[in-house]
Amino acid sequence: MTTIRNSLIRLPRTPVKTALFFLLLSFTVVLVCVGANLRKLCADNMERFEKIFTTIGTVEQKPEKTVQRAVWRADRKTYRYVNEPVYGEIVSTDVLNFEGAGYLSGPDRRACYMAHAPGLRLRDDDRGMWHYMIVEASPVEDCVPADPVQMELKRVLFSYYPISFDKFYYCAHVEKNPAPMFADKTYIMELVLGLPHDFEVAENPMAGRFEYQPMNGPCSTQADPEGNLLPNRLSENPVQELVPGFYETDEGKAWLALCREYELSYDSLPVTVTNDLNLIMAFYAKEAYISEGEAFSEEDYRRGNRVCLVPDAFAVRNKLKVGDTVHLVLRYANYAESANQGGVKGRLTADGKAYEPFEEADWQIRGIYDHTVSPGRSEGYLLADNEIFIPTASVKNSNENHIALYGTMKGYTTAFQIPNGNESIENYKALWEKQGIRNVEITFYDGGYSKLEAGLKNMERMSLILIIMGIVSAVCIVVFFCHLFITKQRKRTAIERSLGMTKGQCVCSLLTGIAAIALAGCIAGAAAGQLFAGHAGAAMVSTKPYDTRYSNGAPQEDEEGHVKEEVTYLTQLDWRVAVVSGGAVFLFTLSAAMTGIYGNLRQEPLKLLAEADHGG
Numbered sequence: 001m002t003t004i005r006n007s008l009i010r011l012p013r014t015p016v017k018t019a020l021f022f023l024l025l026s027f028t029v030v031l032v033c034v035g036a037n038l039r040k041l042c043a044d045n046m047e048r049f050e051k052i053f054t055t056i057g058t059v060e061q062k063p064e065k066t067v068q069r070a071v072w073r074a075d076r077k078t079y080r081y082v083n084e085p086v087y088g089e090i091v092s093t094d095v096l097n098f099e100g101a102g103y104l105s106g107p108d109r110r111a112c113y114m115a116h117a118p119g120l121r122l123r124d125d126d127r128g129m130w131h132y133m134i135v136e137a138s139p140v141e142d143c144v145p146a147d148p149v150q151m152e153l154k155r156v157l158f159s160y161y162p163i164s165f166d167k168f169y170y171c172a173h174v175e176k177n178p179a180p181m182f183a184d185k186t187y188i189m190e191l192v193l194g195l196p197h198d199f200e201v202a203e204n205p206m207a208g209r210f211e212y213q214p215m216n217g218p219c220s221t222q223a224d225p226e227g228n229l230l231p232n233r234l235s236e237n238p239v240q241e242l243v244p245g246f247y248e249t250d251e252g253k254a255w256l257a258l259c260r261e262y263e264l265s266y267d268s269l270p271v272t273v274t275n276d277l278n279l280i281m282a283f284y285a286k287e288a289y290i291s292e293g294e295a296f297s298e299e300d301y302r303r304g305n306r307v308c309l310v311p312d313a314f315a316v317r318n319k320l321k322v323g324d325t326v327h328l329v330l331r332y333a334n335y336a337e338s339a340n341q342g343g344v345k346g347r348l349t350a351d352g353k354a355y356e357p358f359e360e361a362d363w364q365i366r367g368i369y370d371h372t373v374s375p376g377r378s379e380g381y382l383l384a385d386n387e388i389f390i391p392t393a394s395v396k397n398s399n400e401n402h403i404a405l406y407g408t409m410k411g412y413t414t415a416f417q418i419p420n421g422n423e424s425i426e427n428y429k430a431l432w433e434k435q436g437i438r439n440v441e442i443t444f445y446d447g448g449y450s451k452l453e454a455g456l457k458n459m460e461r462m463s464l465i466l467i468i469m470g471i472v473s474a475v476c477i478v479v480f481f482c483h484l485f486i487t488k489q490r491k492r493t494a495i496e497r498s499l500g501m502t503k504g505q506c507v508c509s510l511l512t513g514i515a516a517i518a519l520a521g522c523i524a525g526a527a528a529g530q531l532f533a534g535h536a537g538a539a540m541v542s543t544k545p546y547d548t549r550y551s552n553g554a555p556q557e558d559e560e561g562h563v564k565e566e567v568t569y570l571t572q573l574d575w576r577v578a579v580v581s582g583g584a585v586f587l588f589t590l591s592a593a594m595t596g597i598y599g600n601l602r603q604e605p606l607k608l609l610a611e612a613d614h615g616g
Contacts, residue, residue, distance in 0.1 A: 021521070022521045022524075024477045026521040026522075026525035031470030032471065034529045034532050037533035039467065043460075055421070055446040056278065056418075057417075058412070058442070059096065059442055060443070061408035061410075061439060063085030067084055067086055072175055090227040091440055092226075092227075095437050100427075101431065102418055105417035106279055107414060109335070111333040114269075114355075114404070115270070116268050116329040120269075121318055122386050137152060137153050137189060138184075144181070145178050154186055157259045168212055170191070187240060190258065191212040214239055217235060217238035218236070218254035218258050219346045219347075220232045220347075220349055222348075222349050224403065225403065232351070250352060251352075265347070269386040270339035270384050270386065272387060273392040274390075275392050275393075276417065280415075288372075292367060293365065293367030294367050300366070306364060311368070311371070311383070324365050327362050330359040330395065330399075332344075332404040337405065337410075338380045339383070340380065355402055355404065358397050358401070474585050479592060514593050526582030
């Protein structure tokens with residue numbers, strides 16, 4: 001104890017050297033502690049955001065050109081011009097399967113199926129819809145339907161609503177020179193109820209005559225799996241004169257098939273298949289979210305389990321809950337549009353028949369989802385009423401002969417997932433450029449992860465610099481002061497040895513003082529470093545370096561626009577980092593000191609005295 005007390009008493013005799021060693025050593029520990037804490041915070045946040053954020057790419061074939069199409073406006077007696085895209089040959093999703101793409105999911109080209117769902121309520125009682133009907137009618141007098149003409153209803157083949165009138169107005173609104181119609185003839189007509197004829201030009205538009213306008217008539221857009229349109233001989237005429245034996249002809253049978261198609265469609269809903277729910281923009285952006293139950297599992301996708309997600313309003317309307325089953329009869333697939341875009345124009349097969357079922361089964365409700373509508377979202381990305389989602393592999397039978405419409409890849413039908421990070425995106429872009437596909441555009445969404453990653457990597461680099469500076473400073477400072485406190489104390493060691501002190505007592509004499517200063521400096525530096533690291537962590541969360549619009553962890557808003565949840569950085573510091581940082585510097589100091597002491601003790605006392613006398 002006397003040896004330790006004497007060693008400590010000597011410290012105040014050299015106050016400048018002692019204070020300088022304490023301050024400089026504390027500073028190095030601060031650097032190491034702050035750097036290590038920031039580095040761990042960056043690693044923890046990167047790991048957390050890696051789980052929260054998802055990077056997806058949407059794929060869209062671009063048109064080769066745009067052409068203007070003139071459409072007659074019967075109310076204005078003039079044309080309006082509509083720009084329409086013209087696509088070349090349909091590009092297959094096979095072009096996305098190139099080496100090095102690194103997909104985590106996809107590429108996924110989703111089909112939307114029309115499914116007959118008898119016995120289910122698909123709309124609320126007060127929910128209106130467009131009035132479509134197929135009727136037989138005759139004009140009250142000979143006419144040309146360039147303006148509204150009165151028609152006498154002869155027979156209703158199909159109507160969404162009960163017909164309570166015997167006369168109605170009809171206008172070939174988009175034909176400049178429609179064919180004349182005669183009072184002594186009967187016509188079969190596919191019609192939709194439009195607005196008053198003078199809706200856009202009259203002073204009181206709603207006082208005008210509501211008119212029925214022609215639709216598509218029997219037509220088909222059936223395609224093969226490669227997207228080639230199957231040839232057909234359907235007239236696509238929405239108004240045809242009825243002649244004796246008309247319904248015995250192929251054209252007449254097609255009209256009856258169209259009526260049956262409408263009847264089936266009245267009790268049908270859209271079913272979208274997917275291999276990854278996150279590739280659907282509404283779910284990716286958290287505009288759609290699971291309110292009850294759970295999302296599909298990897299096993300559901302892989303094994304094709306017959307499970308489904310249903311919308312909240314649909315579940316409430318039909319008193320369904322998680323675990324119940326929904327009976328779906330799949331009839332045809334649409335590979336061109338999303339469910340929200342209203343279905344296909346060509347409702348019939350190339351043979352002029354209604355599509356027959358190709359798959360019928362019960363799907364168990366795995367989850368119930370709710371959704372909001374993001375302002376500015378284009379129609380294709382929105383979800384449809386009653387839209388049900390199922391795993392792609394849960395459709396067991398081939399739809400080869402049931403493709404009602406096939407089109408180009410769109411951002412809302414084709415997507416994939418790749419690893420997060422700007423490096424991953426840039427690597428994909430570089431590989432994609434090498435494929436030489438010029439008319440396909442890929443758009444990436446990562447929720448601002450790349451900006452967040454860049455910010456964290458900058459902080460990570462800064463933390464590494466702090467650690468290196470701290471280590472280099474610690475080495476220089478410890479070596480220098482060990483030289484002052486130990487190596488230059490050879491004479492003291494020689495005197496103590498000559499006075500009969502053992503090597504152990506000499507070690508204790510030399511080591512106690514420097515160890516005391518080092519311990520105090522490391523404790524103070526670790527505490528200060530932890531404090532400064534906390535301030536740095538707080539500054540890190542003072543800004544949002546990412547775009548929350550397309551983030552898996554984006555804040556959601558309720559109906560009043562209040563934020564429900566927020567994505568934040570992890571800022572909790574780990575006290576063990578300070579202990580390790582201070583402890584490492586302290587142990588290094590002890591090691592350096594022991595090395596110097598060992599060097600002193602290796603030499604004979606008389607030799608040490610001789611070297612000291614000569615200025616050694």
